[in-house]
Amino acid sequence: MQKKSIKYIFVVGGVMSGVGKGIASSSIGKILQARGFEVTALKIDPYVNVDAGTMNPTEHGEVFVLDDGTECDQDMGNYERFLNRDLTGKNYMTTGSVYLSVIQKERNLEFGGKCVSVVPNIPLEIISRLKCAAEVAKADIVITEVGGTVGEYQNILFLEAIRMLKVHNPGDVLVVLVSFVPALGAGGNELKTKPTQYAARSLNSAGLQADIIIARAKMALDAKRKEKIAENCNISEKDVISAPDEKNIYEIPLNFEKDNLSTVILKKLNIKPRATDLKEWRKLIEKMENAKYTSQIAIVGKYFGSGDFFLTDSYISVLEAIKHAGAVVGVNPSVKWIDSEEFEKQPQKLKELSVYDGIIIPGGFGSRGIEGKISVIKYCRENKIPYFGLCYGMQLAVTEYARHMAGMKVANTTEINSKTPFPVVDIMPEQKKNLKDKNFGATMRLGAYPAVLKKGSVAFSAYGVSEISERHRHRYEVNPEFIGKLEEAGLVFSGTSPDGRLMEIAELPHSKHPFFLGTQFHPELKSRPLNPHPLFVAFMKACVGKK
Secondary structure: OOOOOOOEEEEEEEEEOHHHHHHHHHHHHHHOOOOOEEEEEEEEEOOOOOOOOOOHHHHOOOOEEOOOOOEOOOOOHHHHHHOOOOOHHHHEEEEEHHHHHHHHHHHOOEEEEEEOOOHHHHHHEEEEEHHHHHHHHHOEEEEEEEOOOOHHHHHHHHHHHHHHHHOOOOOOOEEEEEOOOOEEEEOOOOEOHHHHHHHHHHHOOOOOOOEEEEEEEEEOOOOOHHHHHHHOOOOOOHEEEEOOOOOOOOHHHHHHHHOOOOHHHHHOOOOOOOOOOOOOOOOOHHHHHOOEEEEEEEEEEEOOOOOOOHHHHHHHHHHHHHHHHHHHOOEEEEEEEEOOOHHHOOOOHHHHHHOOOOEOOOOOOOOHHHHHHHHHHHHHOOOOOOOOEEEEHHHHHHHHHHOOOOOOOOEEEEOOOOOOOOEEEEOHHHHHHHOOOOOOOOEEEEEEEEEEOOOOOOOHHHHHOOOEEEEEEEEEEEOHHHHHHHHHOEEEEEEOOOOOEEEEEEEOOOOOOEEEEEEEHHHHHOOOOOOOHHHHHHHHHHHHHHH
8 A cells, every 4th residue: 555645834934033933834734624634733943942941931932831741832832722632742843852862863873873964964853853743643734834034044954954855755845935024104004025025035045945925914915915926936926825914813724715725735735625614613713703791801920021011922822721711601801911010019009900800820930029929819819809820820829828818827839938937839859859950951740640620629510520631830839738727728629639649729619709729730731712621611701700
């Protein structure tokens, strides 16, 4: 039996970073998946970091975590959300991980004494990883996003890998250039194609020709702009796809199909077309557009930049999970980002939280703004405002409860105060050696772990099952020494590890609070547009109840 030919689509960026390659890749995957093809997606980060775990969220955005514990770029979250499936570490690579792999092979004599060179050995390692990911996923089509912008030195070896793959598989490789088309002029409506022309030529200098150009702009391209891009970039006008700004990113696959993008791709890859089924996706958009109510949600964190400039990419999965749940509940979430330090400088501002239907404190690290977060949690608990704490948000909820309800007035997490007499949250014993040795990369509790839920709890009611699996990224845990005292004071640990040693969910029963719940894991990482996370759905329902 003849082995099927795997098709490869590479998405590269032009003009500037942040142009939307991740959403474009995800949307291409969605429309091809809707036509009945098995699709997988990869992200290539041109950083020397081995993974994204040590990157600062304010510089690089959220660190996304997969089931297998891989710490990766936030675009991997986009792929999982759009494709509605779990990916693995084989779908992510960095310059650092590729070089590390090649060097380890050389040290293990796997090259048989040959001279190991940057070219071709690094590109060949990249190609090997692409093929491995395709085989694991049993994919018909592999979509790979190359980080950075064409013309940069840092991604030139990845472009070389594409060139080499295309030489040996000329009919199976497609290059999509996502390029920014700025709008200038007095009214800001004159679209300029020259930057895209230069981006296409920079791609040519790496030995590649764009097969399709996705033109990102604040408005749809007119026929004249498409003609200019096609003429100067050596492609057909039908291969220029308009990608105007959209408030709702989940509409982008539908916009791509207005320009028949899936048909163009299948024809270029010589794949027999199949019927399209985007019914469920269209229903999702309709639910989002026809929401009856608006819920005011506050996210209190610290990775927001400064002033009125909010780096929402630091919490992108949280924001998307809110949207997914809102669609199910029938509300349009209006999210306000609040820096927790505000409440430390001006405690009187806590009263302003009364206008919100619900408040979330997401994950994080470090001491900045912590007392502000604890005061917010106390305000939510006392004033019956729905509260959802994620990872650090749960640890601080436990700390707040210990201080004000369990008689431990100076309780703290040892992450903040290592000498506290009431270390209600403490580092895992197995992690202490890592910190002592300054070994930080990929040493936390990472990836999917099972948990058992207590029947009759808020968490059990939300999930509807007694056993779950959720993704983690943390070192600190609720200290077993204080669990009994916290439970006596009324806090319920409704989710634990199967052996009962680790506390996974803390909550107050409905009789005491409409919704007060924290998770040691990150539920936002498993929320999908077509499969919203049950805890976010329960939270949004409580927010509607407050309204």
